[in-house]
Amino acid sequence: MLLVAAALVACRALAPAPAPVPAAPAPNPDLVQRGAFLFLDPGLSGDGTRSCAGCHPGGGSDYRIYREGVEVAIGAEGGRRSLPLRGLWQTAPYLWDGSLETLRATIDRMLRVEMRGGTIRPEDAVALEAYLQSIRPFDRGRIAPDGAPREPATLTSRRGFELFREAGCPECHPPPAYTRPGLFDVASDGQWSAPTLRGVSVSGPYGHDGRWSSLERALSAAGHAPEPRLSSEELHRLLAYLRLL
Numbered sequence: 167m168l169l170v171a172a173a174l175v176a177c178r179a180l181a182p183a184p185a186p187v188p189a190a191p192a193p194n195p196d197l198v199q200r201g202a203f204l205f206l207d208p209g210l211s212g213d214g215t216r217s218c219a220g221c222h223p224g225g226g227s228d229y230r231i232y233r234e235g236v237e238v239a240i241g242a243e244g245g246r247r248s249l250p251l252r253g254l255w256q257t258a259p260y261l262w263d264g265s266l267e268t269l270r271a272t273i274d275r276m277l278r279v280e281m282r283g284g285t286i287r288p289e290d291a292v293a294l295e296a297y298l299q300s301i302r303p304f305d306r307g308r309i310a311p312d313g314a315p316r317e318p319a320t321l322t323s324r325r326g327f328e329l330f331r332e333a334g335c336p337e338c339h340p341p342p343a344y345t346r347p348g349l350f351d352v353a354s355d356g357q358w359s360a361p362t363l364r365g366v367s368v369s370g371p372y373g374h375d376g377r378w379s380s381l382e383r384a385l386s387a388a389g390h391a392p393e394p395r396l397s398s399e400e401l402h403r404l405l406a407y408l409r410l411l
């Protein structure tokens with residue numbers, strides 16, 4: 167009994183501490199409501215054809231690839247997959263190349279490029295930003311803040327969580343946000359932000375230009391896959407865990 171307790175304490179001590187994540191902002195509800203309208207408004211785009219929601223339905227991603235606001239084929243040179251906007255206070259700096267520090271700068275860039283020369287009144291920009299800040303992180307309620315599966319969880323997913331840590335995933339994708347600031351070279355033609363893994367199993371394609379058609383491919387890609395390579399049984403466990411996020 168004592169031995170088991172001691173072993174448990176030792177395990178806790180070895181587990182990496184959850185990465186510090188800024189507290190959720192509490193934007194003004196009136197601004198949030200006004201921002202929600204703006205998010206749907208094609209009037210913000212330069213040619214009146216598109217809204218933020220078109221590429222970010224429900225505050226998520228449409229998982230399509232764009233270059234300069236025009237849809238391009240998966241894997242096309244310079245193409246970027248649209249990003250989910252959930253829990254943005256946890257995912258700065260913004261864009262796949264991490265080049266923008268603030269949400270306001272990111273809104274301006276979206277208007278200029280993705281919204282084809284769109285404009286916004288300063289007071290509307292404040293409301294749109296408040297709306298974006300109100301979008302909660304993707305959450306199935308299946309994991310604790312330290313990333314451990316909440317009970318009842320399958321043995322496979324619990325072992326998947328162990329493997330997630332053993333394989334070094336939290337180095338770049340630490341819970342609870344499953345992303346951390348910085349650029350990483352995982353042999354995918356450049357240095358990229360580590361995308362959050364919250365809700366990652368909802369849809370692909372994966373990677374900054376959609377180069378990985380499935381989670382299996384993302385986790386088997388040379389330079390990103392753990393060394394030694396995962397066996398198919400290990401991959402199965404890891405996927406069971408990723409489906410809880």
Ligand code: HEC
Nearest residue numbers: 217218221232235246247248249257260261262272276280
């Ligand atoms: C034509 C599709 C399209 C439209 C319209 C669009 N976006 Fe985006 N959005 C993208 C793409 C693609 C990216 C990733 C670009 C990159 O990383 O270079 C992105 C990224 C973002 C990000 C960064 C997320 C992160 O975690 O880094 C934010 C914030 C954002 N968009 C907000 C908006 C807002 C607000 C609007 C409306 C004003 C909007 N977007 C309109 C396609 C679009």
Ligand code: HEC
Nearest residue numbers: 333334335337338350354358359360361372373374384392
């Ligand atoms: C050295 C940092 C690093 C490590 C370690 C790492 N990743 Fe990643 N991961 C990244 C980067 C950077 C990308 C984006 C690459 C790109 O877009 O080209 C990424 C992309 C992903 C994606 C695709 C997400 C999406 O929305 O497109 C998944 C899934 C993923 N990682 C899971 C994992 C798992 C599971 C592990 C552990 C086995 C892991 N990663 C280890 C940095 C890392």
